[in-house]
Amino acid sequence: MGNCLGNRRDSDSLLMCGDDEDGQFALGQDQPLRQEQEAWLSEVALTEGSLQGKRDTFWETAPVYEGRREIWDALRAACEATDEGDYELAQAILQGASISLPRGRLTECYDELGNRYVIPKYCISKPTNMAAANHNDDDIEEIVDSTTKLLQGPPTPTSPSRKASGSGEIRRRLPQDTGLTMVVKVRLSTLSKDTKVTVLETARVKDLKRQLATDQSVDPRKLTMLYSGRVLNNGTLLKDLEIPKGFVIQAVVM
Incomplete structure (x- = not known):
């Protein structure tokens, strides 16, 4: 259970709170993002694919129920940067979007209007019990792809009109500048x-x-x-x- 106590200093009242995980922190104040990965266990072992699927589902549905879309987008970018270990980029994203972290963790965030955003741990970091990918599926896909190419035969020759003059390279179509x-x-x-x-x-x-x-x-x-x-x-x-x-x-x- 958490606990809170009042602390008065220089005529300002500061509410200090604490819990078993994070120790003591100042409620209502923005804390810098902790530069550490929080270890956690998944109830069901996840592969890279299933983990990414859970993450995509959360980011696509969360803005529908609460909060502001642009804040959710910023939080997603910050979580992805954190997962890759780029804490400097994550902190810059949070500051640019005026997002505060009362505990220094992305699991609980607030925007400048006071809206609260709760992010599951699986969107921030990988569990310690990640499952190995099933290579059998990859092998089957590779065989199917090779068979498809054989059945399709050689590729159709490129039309001369699509080739660059004096070379076999295909021209890249650049967007036309309309002046608009x-x-x-x-x-x-x-x-x-x-x-x-x-x-x-x-x-x-x-x-x-x-x-x-x-x-x-x-x-x-x-x-x-x-x-x-x-x-x-x-x-x-x-x-x-x-x-x-x-x-x-x-x-x-x-």
Whole structure:
């Protein structure tokens, strides 16, 4: 059972709480993310595939019932960074989204409006009793794939019109620059409010970084872009993200 006690210092009242797992912590204050993996056991041994399935199900359904979608996306990105051991990125994501951790753990979080977010341990780290993958299924898939290729026969020759002049390489179709622009709402981790960035409709993530760097005087090489809980690759087309109105891209300065 937890316990709480009052502590008055310099005319400010601070409520100190404690439990068997985390010791004593300051209720209502943001604690830095603990740079450690919490060991836990799964009731049923999970494979990599089944664990990822449970995680995907949680992240897809949790925003439907409570909380804000953009906060859930930020928490997902922070959990994935933590699972990979990148605590610096996880902390930067939390700060950029104004998410507080009263215990220093991702299992219980709060946004700036006071909404509470509870995340299961399996979304943060792997259990200590992970099951080995079943290689038999992989072997069967490989045999089926090889058989399919044999039945299909050799690949159809590429049309000359699709080949580059003087070489056998196929030309990559680049998006046509129509000159039209789009406005992207970005939440920069060093700002207290969102900012709007105007880019071409054919712009990629790297172009957004450059424009944001110009507008806000930051180094584009230190920017990490996140949307819907995923780190965005520089080559991703912004229009392919199909960002709904009112949603934001998080820009974390590392």
